[in-house]
Structure formats: C-alpha cells, structure tokens
Amino acid sequence: MNCKQVNSLLHEYLDGDLTGVKLHQLSHHLNTCSNCKENLTQLEKTEALTRSLPKSPVPDDLTDKIMDVIPMKRETRWMRWAKQYPALAAAAVFVIIMMGSLFAMNEPESNLIVSGSGMEYVVIKDNQVIVPEGQTVNGDLVVENGEIIVEGTVNGKVTLIDSEINLLASAEKVAGGVTHIDQTLDWIWYKISGFFDFFKSE
Amino acid sequence: MESTEVKIIKLAKKGNHQAFSDLVDLYKSKIYHLGYRMLGNKQEAEDITQETFLRVYKSIHKYDAKFKFSTWIFRIGTNLCIDRLRKRKNAFSLDAETIEGEGIDGYDILPSLDDSPDQQLIISETQRHVREAIDKLPEKYKSVVVLRYLHDLSLQEVGDILNMPVTTVKTRVHRGREYLRKKLEHGNLI
Numbered sequence: 001m002n003c004k005q006v007n008s009l010l011h012e013y014l015d016g017d018l019t020g021v022k023l024h025q026l027s028h029h030l031n032t033c034s035n036c037k038e039n040l041t042q043l044e045k046t047e048a049l050t051r052s053l054p055k056s057p058v059p060d061d062l063t064d065k066i067m068d069v070i071p072m073k074r075e076t077r078w079m080r081w082a083k084q085y086p087a088l089a090a091a092a093v094f095v096i097i098m099m100g101s102l103f104a105m106n107e108p109e110s111n112l113i114v115s116g117s118g119m120e121y122v123v124i125k126d127n128q129v130i131v132p133e134g135q136t137v138n139g140d141l142v143v144e145n146g147e148i149i150v151e152g153t154v155n156g157k158v159t160l161i162d163s164e165i166n167l168l169a170s171a172e173k174v175a176g177g178v179t180h181i182d183q184t185l186d187w188i189w190y191k192i193s194g195f196f197d198f199f200k201s202e
Numbered sequence: 203m204e205s206t207e208v209k210i211i212k213l214a215k216k217g218n219h220q221a222f223s224d225l226v227d228l229y230k231s232k233i234y235h236l237g238y239r240m241l242g243n244k245q246e247a248e249d250i251t252q253e254t255f256l257r258v259y260k261s262i263h264k265y266d267a268k269f270k271f272s273t274w275i276f277r278i279g280t281n282l283c284i285d286r287l288r289k290r291k292n293a294f295s296l297d298a299e300t301i302e303g304e305g306i307d308g309y310d311i312l313p314s315l316d317d318s319p320d321q322q323l324i325i326s327e328t329q330r331h332v333r334e335a336i337d338k339l340p341e342k343y344k345s346v347v348v349l350r351y352l353h354d355l356s357l358q359e360v361g362d363i364l365n366m367p368v369t370t371v372k373t374r375v376h377r378g379r380e381y382l383r384k385k386l387e388h389g390n391l392i
C-alpha cells in the first residue's frame with residue numbers, strides 16, 4: 001500500500017468508517033511511515049481546531065430583529081402572558097380591579113366633575129350642580145361624585161356617576177331621563193367583560 | 203410522548219404566534235452561527251437569520267413532520283448562504299476584501315479570563331487562522347465543513363440537509379479537511 005492510498009484511508013479512519021483488515025493495514029503502515037503518521041496527527045489537529053472554534057455571541061436583539069420581518073399580528077407581552085396563563089390572568093385582573101376599587105373607596109373626598117353638552121347652563125357650588133329655576137338646559141349632563149339640584153328643566157339626559165339627584169319640583173323636568181351608575185361595580189363589570197371579549201376575539 | 207419542540211412546531215403550523223417566537227428562540231443561534239461561519243461577517247449572519255425565519259414562517263405549512271425540523275431549517279439556512287456566496291463570487295468586486303476582513307471582530311481577540319496573557323495571544327491568533335482558513339474554503343466544501351464540525355452534525359444529517367448522498371458528503375469532508383490542513387500547516391499551526 002502506497003502513501004497516496006493511505007491518505008484516503010486516513011480520512012475514512014477519521015470518519016469512523018475503518019474496520020477490520022483495512023484498519024489493520026493502516027495501523028501497520030503508520031508504524032513504518034513517519035510521514036503518514038505526521039499526516040494523521042495534522043488532520044486530527046485540524047479537526048480539533050475547527051471544532052473548538054468558539055461561537056461568537058448572538059446579538060441581544062436578534063429575536064426582535066427576526067420578529068420584525070415576520071408579517072404577523074404584534075402582541076404585547078401582557079397579551080402573550082394572558083393567553084398562556086388565562087386563569088392567572090383573570091385572577092390578576094380581578095386583584096388589580098379590587099385594589100383599585102379599595103383605593104377609590106378609601107379616598108376621603110372625590111372631586112365633583114361635570115361634563116356634557118349642557119354644562120354651560122348650570123351653576124356649580126361646592127359639590128353641587130344647580131340648574132336654576134327658569135333655566136332650560138339644552139343638552140346632556142354628566143355629574144360625577146356630586147349632587148345635582150334641578151330647579152329648572154333639562155331637555156337632555158342626566159347621567160349620575162356616584163352622584164345624587166335632587167328634583168325639587170317634578171321628575172318631568174329631565175326630558176331625557178336619569179341614569180345612575182355606581183362607578184365601582186360598573187367599572188369592574190366593564191373591565192371584566194372587556195377582558196373576556198379579548199379571549200373571544202382570538 | 204411528544205417533545206416540547208414537536209408541540210411548538212405543531213402550534214406554529216397552526217399560526218400560533220407565541221409558538222413561532224419560541225421556535226425563533228430555539229433555532230436563532232444555530233442559524234446565526236451557520237450564517238456567520240458561511241459568510242464570515244455579523245451583518246450577513248443577521249440578514250441570513252432573518253431571511254431563514256421569514257421563509258420558515260411563509261412555508262411552515264409545507265413542512266412535513268416526518269422529517270427532522272432541524273434538517274429542514276438548516277437546509278433553508280444553508281441554501282440561503284450558498285446562494286449569497288455564489289452571488290458574491292459572480293459580482294466579483296472590491297467589496298469581497300472588506301467582507302472577508304469583517305470576519306475578524308473585536309470580540310474574538312478579547313482574552314478570556316482564565317488564560318495567562320501569553321496563552322491569550324496564541325489562542326486568538328490560532329482562532330484567527332482557523333477562521334480565515336474556513337472563510338477561504340471553496341463553497342462546496344465550506345457548507346459540509348461548517349455543518350459537520352461547527353454544528354457537530356452527523357454525515358447522514360449533513361447529507362439530508364444538503365440533499366446529497368453520504369458518499370458525496372464524505373468526499374467533500376475529506377477534501378475540506380485536506381484544504382484546511384494545508385492552510386493551517388502553512389500558518390505553522392499544526
């Protein structure tokens with residue numbers, strides 16, 4: 001067997017493919033030929049050096065860069081988490097809302113807020129909203145954390161959020177009707193139903 | 203029992219976004235290193251990683267679970283790299299020099315804390331030579347060498363990825379090994 005033939009055996013040996021007679025022949029040749037033996041050593045070193053080449057660090061933002069080119073609907077971290085753990089998410093929402101309500105309830109004094117298209121016709125005094133006698137409100141009123149005293153007339157709706165209404169003469173004075181909203185409860189309901197809508201939409 | 207990977211792939215096939223993102227996390231570094239070794243620079247490694255996952259996303263419905271997912275994604279990645287190498291060769295330009303030079307980045311010359319100063323220099327020089335030798339490998343040997351040695355894949359797997367018989371893979375490994383040996387011998391590294 002000449003050295004050229006041995007070279008191809010060396011590669012087979014490195015691939016783990018050499019057995020039996022051929023392996024014997026190679027071993028015999030290597031014992032007598034320092035040249036081929038050196039060749040094997042070099043090839044082994046080459047393999048070792050190639051294998052040991054360190055991997056350079058992957059850029060931190062690689063996932064983001066990849067996901068940037070993927071044409072999919074973007075999800076927030078919270079949405080992903082909520083879908084993965086729906087029961088936990090529901091519990092978390094509940095806790096957050098309850099905490100929020102507790103704080104809201106403990107608040108000693110909430111400020112009066114008046115809004116709506118008819119607010120320019122009213123008089124505001126402390127936490128009272130007054131529709132003076134003889135005054136007609138052409139629009140809607142939303143009163144939050146206060147009291148509304150209707151002496152005149154309101155042509156629109158009155159919405160009361162955690163508020164009272166005082167109709168001095170008759171209920172007919174509010175043409176659009178009166179809606180009471182207990183903010184805490186309704187808000188919880190609103191948030192929870194919105195949360196489940198999120199799952200339904202998927 | 204199904205492996206986590208199989209579950210993730212099933213979900214990703216159904217269009218689950220979280221699963222796809224998990225798949226990205228499972229394979230991004232493998233594809234990045236493939237690109238980095240094949241193309242020799244970080245920018246193209248990133249590009250190739252993005253492109254690979256975009257193709258995976260677009261054609262995951264065609265992926266046949268009978269085959270290994272790693273083989274499939276490596277095939278996409280390798281093909282994209284080979285394609286780039288061929289284009290680079292065709293568009294023979296001055297840029298080629300710059301691209302090769304970028305392969306040696308600051309990080310690899312940074313010493314590791316465990317080595318003595320003398321060892322650091324020798325290691326980084328050796329690594330630089332090995333990298334250069336791989337960078338200069340002709341494309342048909344490069345893909346085989348990178349998959350076999352840097353990703354530690356079996357000859358059969360390399361054959362599956364490159365869609366060629368194992369005997370061809372072996373021939374290419376032999377030639378690639380000889381090529382590297384000569385380069386490293388020339389640099390007095392072995």
Ligand SMILES: [Zn+2]
Pocket residue numbers: 002003006029033035036037
């Ligand atoms: Zn010999």
